[in-house]
Amino acid sequence: GENVEQHPSTLSVQEGDSAVIKCTYSDSASNYFPWYKQELGKGPQLIIDIRSNVGEKKDQRIAVTLNKTAKHFSLHITETQPEDSAVYFCAASKPQAGTALIFGKGTTLSVSS
Amino acid sequence: GAVVSQHPSWVICKSGTSVKIECRSLDFQATTMFWYRQFPKQSLMLMATSNEGSKATYEQGVEKDKFLINHASLTLSTLTVTSAHPEDSSFYICSASATGTAGYTFGSGTRLTVV
Numbered sequence: 086g087e088n089v090e091q092h093p094s095t096l097s098v099q100e101g102d103s104a105v106i107k108c109t110y111s112d113s114a115s116n117y118f119p120w121y122k123q124e125l126g127k128g129p130q131l132i133i134d135i136r137s138n139v140g141e142k143k144d145q146r147i148a149v150t151l152n153k154t155a156k157h158f159s160l161h162i163t164e165t166q167p168e169d170s171a172v173y174f175c176a177a178s179k180p181q182a183g184t185a186l187i188f189g190k191g192t193t194l195s196v197s198s
Numbered sequence: 199g200a201v202v203s204q205h206p207s208w209v210i211c212k213s214g215t216s217v218k219i220e221c222r223s224l225d226f227q228a229t230t231m232f233w234y235r236q237f238p239k240q241s242l243m244l245m246a247t248s249n250e251g252s253k254a255t256y257e258q259g260v261e262k263d264k265f266l267i268n269h270a271s272l273t274l275s276t277l278t279v280t281s282a283h284p285e286d287s288s289f290y291i292c293s294a295s296a297t298g299t300a301g302y303t304f305g306s307g308t309r310l311t312v313v
Contacts, residue, residue, distance in 0.1 A: 117301075119301070119302075121304075126222070126289075126309065126312060127307065128204070128291050128304045128305055128307040129242070129291070129304050130299070130304075131211070131302075131304075134301065174241060174242065178302075182229070182230070182295075182297055183229070183230040183247060183249055183295070185232045185244050185247050185293075186244075186293070186302055187234070187239065187244065188241045188243075190241045191240075191241050
């Protein structure tokens with residue numbers, strides 16, 4: 086089955102710096118790659134996603150890039166703010182209906198002011 | 199947008215009792231519901247997948263007789279933790295998807311503590 090690896094497990098940056106989190110996946114049939122932000126005691130919140138027919142997607146300070154050949158995708162956060170501090174998860178799923186998302190192990194991002 | 203309401207948000211129960219967690223899709227029909235478990239400082243681990251009207255498919259290592267999943271309608275799925283023990287204490291999260299639509303909608307999670 087699908088296996089998603091995520092790095093780094095922790096990331097500390099200064100406010101205003103950029104943060105990059107990387108994920109690799111194993112199943113070449115996967116075609117949907119979302120990123121979630123999870124705050125303590127809450128469910129995951131979708132922040133951006135990308136499908137395999139697109140190489141890059143941007144939404145204000147957040148961007149995701151996908152390299153299907155290498156089977157890796159990355160989350161880029163620019164101009165980080167303290168409120169960006171949270172745990173971030175990448176995930177992957179295949180196109181078949183009823184297929185679950187498989188998550189990476191998560192990255193704890195700390196943004197200090 | 200799509201909303202999944204999950205209840206309760208937290209529950210404390212005595213060892214040996216059963217607990218039911220509900221997830222309702224409020225504005226769409228959830229043809230498939232996924233249940234995840236998340237231990238502290240760990241990732242979301244898929245427990246089971248259920249399609250409306252069918253028996254759930256459980257991941258390896260998840261006891262189907264202990265974690266009962268019912269998905270009898272397109273808007274409601276329940277997870278019952280039977281004969282709960284302290285090691286079942288965890289954060290349980292549901293996620294719903296609908297046929298023909300993109301993406302997954304997550305519930306807000308249920309913190310289960312078994313004492």
